[in-house]
Amino acid sequence: MDLKDVRDKLNTISKIVDEHLDFLLEVRQDEEVYKDDINDIGKMARDVLSILSKHSDLLHVSSGNEKEWVCEKCGKSTFETNYEHLVHPTLHLGCALKEEEEVEEIKYDR
Numbered sequence: 001m002d003l004k005d006v007r008d009k010l011n012t013i014s015k016i017v018d019e020h021l022d023f024l025l026e027v028r029q030d031e032e033v034y035k036d037d038i039n040d041i042g043k044m045a046r047d048v049l050s051i052l053s054k055h056s057d058l059l060h061v062s063s064g065n066e067k068e069w070v071c072e073k074c075g076k077s078t079f080e081t082n083y084e085h086l087v088h089p090t091l092h093l094g095c096a097l098k099e100e101e102e103v104e105e106i107k108y109d110r
């Protein structure tokens with residue numbers, strides 16, 4: 001499967017999800033109208049949920065390439081580092097603070 005194929009499929013999913021969201025709002029607003037179809041709607045919802053949850057790990061893949069997640073100061077990976085310990089994806093908080101300390105020390109040396 002190439003990128004264009006995947007993109008087309010994702011676009012199609014996006015359209016279908018939009019339609020289903022509209023439908024969902026309709027069902028919520030007018031549950032009486034859809035009560036005869038409730039089994040079909042329930043089955044559809046169950047199938048969609050099971051497929052989506054099977055692939056939910058994909059949602060947690062960070063955007064961008066793992067190779068780009070390297071600290072510009074120490075050259076170590078920032079990929080596994082918690083966001084709280086990063087200034088941005090290519091700078092550890094620790095490395096940023098260390099650099100600040102070094103700058104301070106240079107000032108004191110004068």
Ligand SMILES: [Zn+2]
Nearest residue numbers: 071074092095
């Ligand atoms: Zn670092």
